[in-house]
Amino acid sequence: MERERIVFIGGGNMARSLIGGLVAGGWPAERIGVTxxxxDQRERLASRFGVTTSEDNRAAVADADVVVLAVKPQLMEQVCQDLAPALAGRQPLIVSIAAGVRMEAIARWLSYDGPIVRCMPNTPSLVQAGITxxxxxxxxxxxxxxxAESILRAGGSVIWVDDEKLMDTVTGISGSGPAYFFRIMEAMEEAAVARGLPREQARLLVIxxxxxxxxxxxxxxxxxxxxRQNVTSKGGTTAAALDTFEAGGLADLVDRAVGAAAERAAELGDQLGGK
Ligand SMILES: NC(=O)c1ccc[n+]([C@@H]2O[C@H](COP(=O)([O-])OP(=O)(O)OC[C@H]3O[C@@H](n4cnc5c(N)ncnc54)[C@H](OP(=O)(O)O)[C@@H]3O)[C@@H](O)[C@H]2O)c1
Incomplete structure (x- = not known):
């Protein structure tokens, strides 16, 4: 069977990464379009991956089996409303990777009652180590x-959720999560430097x-x-550190941080929804 024709609307960082993964995985470049x-952006994508590029969103989706919406969330309303006439009478699969933009808003802006998959990728997708x-x-x-899975797997792993509300929790875990680990890395690096390790070595040890x-x-x-238990001997060094985390209320702190991110995701979803 011939592969579906995919058109990316928006050829920025995330589109470039997914296209790179798709082409490397054998998706024919001539079955991929980008607007x-x-x-410069179009030229780079065309010369690097051999994909077809265009600046005309409506014309580009005319023969698409899959349309990947890869513009910034704030632009989604305008871009979708502009695309709507080109989708009238057609039912391609719409895949949105715009963070926080809800299914209902996408369908409303596109005036579309066909198939839509809403995705929440994370930044490590840019190095093919993400999860969506x-x-x-x-x-x-x-x-x-x-x-849809094949497209997002080009950036790493995928999971499906069966309740859209869970997307806010996903945002609080995998969406914002890379920054939590960066923060811990920063703190560990500082602790190492404060105890005499050269910064470069400290950073490498932490990462x-x-x-x-x-x-x-x-x-x-x-x-x-x-x-964790396997590497924690009673009275040992790891136990001394973990006891300190517990005394500082680590689990509760993480729970509150994830809750704050999820709450903010819900607020942003309301704002982006345009209602
Ligand atoms: N990057 C991440 O780690 C990440 C993680 C999770 C979700 N996402 C989602 O992925 C989406 C894309 O993010 P990104 O980081 O790839 O952003 P980006 O690099 O800014 O890419 C967006 C691209 O869309 C182009 N564009 C603007 N208006 C357009 C239009 N009317 N038609 C077609 N293309 C248009 C932009 O061109 P100009 O630059 O010329 O305006 C830009 O090249 C966002 O919705 C974001 O929420 C990204």
Whole structure:
């Protein structure tokens, strides 16, 4: 079967990363189109990946099986309303990667009752190590779910959620989560430097430790709690550090931080929804 024709609306960082992953994974470049207002951006994408580029959103989607909306959330209303006439009478799969923009708003702005998948990728997708949560409307077929998965897998792993409200929690975990780990890395680096390690060595120790822990957690059959217990001997160094975290209320602090992010995501969803 011939691969679906995918058109990305917006050829910025996220589109470039997904296109790179798709082409590297064997998706034919001639079945991928991208629109972007900036000539340099179009030129870069065309020469690097061999994809078709254009500045005309409406014309670009005319023969698309899948339309990936990859513009900034604040531009979604205007871009969708402009695209609406080109979708009249057609039912391509719409995939939105715009953070925080709800399914209902996308459908309303596009005047569209066809299949839509709303996605929440995260920044590590830019280095093919991301994770994306997907939420389908009830018009999305099984084949279209597979297609949406193939596109977002170009940036890393994928999960499906079956309640759109969970997208706010996803935002508080994987969406904002990379910054939580960066913050912990910063604090560990400072603690190391304060105790005499050169900054470069401190940074490498911290980053490799974070990477190693994540890789062990991914590859092991044990959950993170068990992995933690396995490396914590009674009265040892790790126990001394973890006791300090507990005394400082780490679990409660993390819970409140995730809650604050999820709450903010819901507020932004209201604002972006244009209602
Ligand atoms: N980057 C991330 O880590 C990340 C994570 C999660 C979700 N996302 C979502 O992914 C989407 C894209 O993010 P990004 O980081 O790739 O942003 P970006 O680099 O700014 O890419 C957006 C692109 O869309 C172009 N554009 C602007 N108006 C357009 C129009 N009318 N038609 C077609 N293209 C247009 C922009 O061109 P100009 O630059 O010339 O305006 C830009 O090249 C956003 O909705 C964001 O919420 C991104």
């Amino acid at each position: 972007d207002p900036t000539p 949560a997907l939420f389908p409307n009830d018009r999305v077929s099984g084949d279209q779910r597979s297609t 490799e430790t974070a990477f190693g822990a994540a890789r062990m957690a991914l590859e092991s059959e044990d959950d993170p709690g068990t992995l």
